[in-house]
Amino acid sequence: MVDTDNKTRTLQTVSTSLEVLSELKENDTLGVTELATRLDISKSSAHAHLATLEDKELVINRNGTYELAVNLFTFGQYVREQNLLYQHGKSQVDKLADETSQYVHIVTEENGWGINLYQIKGETRVGGDYQQNKPQRRDHLHYTASGKAILAAFPADRVREIIESNGLPKRTSNTITSERELFEELESIRERGYSYNDEEEIEGFRAVGTAVRGPGGEVLGSLSISGPTSFMQGDRYKETIPERLINAANVIEVNLNMNKSDR
Amino acid sequence: MVDTDNKTRTLQTVSTSLEVLSELKENDTLGVTELATRLDISKSSAHAHLATLEDKELVINRNGTYELAVNLFTFGQYVREQNLLYQHGKSQVDKLADETSQYVHIVTEENGWGINLYQIKGETRVGGDYQQNKPQRRDHLHYTASGKAILAAFPADRVREIIESNGLPKRTSNTITSERELFEELESIRERGYSYNDEEEIEGFRAVGTAVRGPGGEVLGSLSISGPTSFMQGDRYKETIPERLINAANVIEVNLNMNKSDR
DNA sequence: AGTTTGGTTCGTCTATTACGAACAACAAAT
């Protein structure tokens, strides 16, 4: 086998096991043989990997076929509750959702991706039916308000690295797909203090975002409020929403600084 | 090293890597050396494991120390949304929370443990998931209403297996800690159709639970409603709440059967 | 019954991992 890129030595066996996890995440459920062919390893080997993952309760064998264990949810919960921005941001975000009756998000960055830590929809009192949250939890940063707010808070070379590795794929006709254009946008976000997403991710949806910094000035992530373009307009889009958002972010930052001493 | 218990052959390297994950989950953040001593492996080896996990984005190196990656949250989300009971139960549970203004839970079982997939408190507005002061996401089954409802739906030998491996630890003075007593309790739950938790997990808290079965009759998990004993009393505790709960469970089961054909 | 598909087990060879020592980076202390 070819060692893709040798920075640090990495454990092959573990890598394939983790690829098993990813594979199970993509294809909801897999048998031994199918997994083996998919990863191009022997059947016996695939079996061994699955057995190990099962033993450690990351995978479970439900009537002959393997799938990710619900126990993984435990890990996810832990990780989220560990997150500073989530800890201090949730209550503010709930409040924002109440006030604006739109979607509000808490997003954090990792390896150049935006991860949706929390999402809540304010009550629009539509017949008591509740919206489903989108399954996608890991997004490019350049076509969301929260993502752009984060990018605007990063140094230019870090942004370039991210573009380098993740690209600037197009989602709608409004998506910014050129590096130069993106940098101009980031500049104006910095001047403005908050970011816009004008139907750049989803047609018909606008959003406003702003970054949140930790005690040391490091970027913890961002908040965003999004809703249909029909609603996100005029003063609301230009002033009220951004104001509320910035305010919430400030409150969070203050709270974060208060607890700085504890850490 | 000693092979603990050789049923199927299991990959040692992978095992230790997964132990690294667990270790990071327990101790929020660890350095290479500390991890090495904790797992009793060499420093270089610990480093290799961390490097691999980092490469696969399950672990991240924040200023010199390693911690679980937020990306794990992605997996957790996926797993939950994959869950049949969650898919069909969430809206009903939200409604229950609204009606009863108490805590409502969706719990599922895995390897003899109860996993809290969703939890919402009525009165507070519907929408997000509310984690209260309960970081614990994996619980014994014998001292919760949801857990007992699940156990009551299992065959006796399966219950015995679970007791065998997980034990019957005491949480309060009301916790059932003897096997015989537990089996009697399960019997009366079966007759009654729903379970009670009378301050068996937490002093001052009562709960009512009921199992939910899938199209094939298999136990998918359970729902429960819990609240302070001062509130959970009289008719409410004996009739209203159980009725509502059972009703919600029935609705879910009907919905599940409707979608049976799709699968 | 016979055939096919997929799951599990096992012996063996070789590739990989774990080790330890050496090196580097950084802090604290003298």
Next chain:
DNA sequence: ATTTGTTGTTCGTAATAGACGAACCAAACT
């Protein structure tokens, strides 16, 4: 500034542990 201590990273090497494939089962389907 120099030393000492601590922790992270790299690398060569011996020996262990993983991957293979063949053989064995168990169902499902014909």
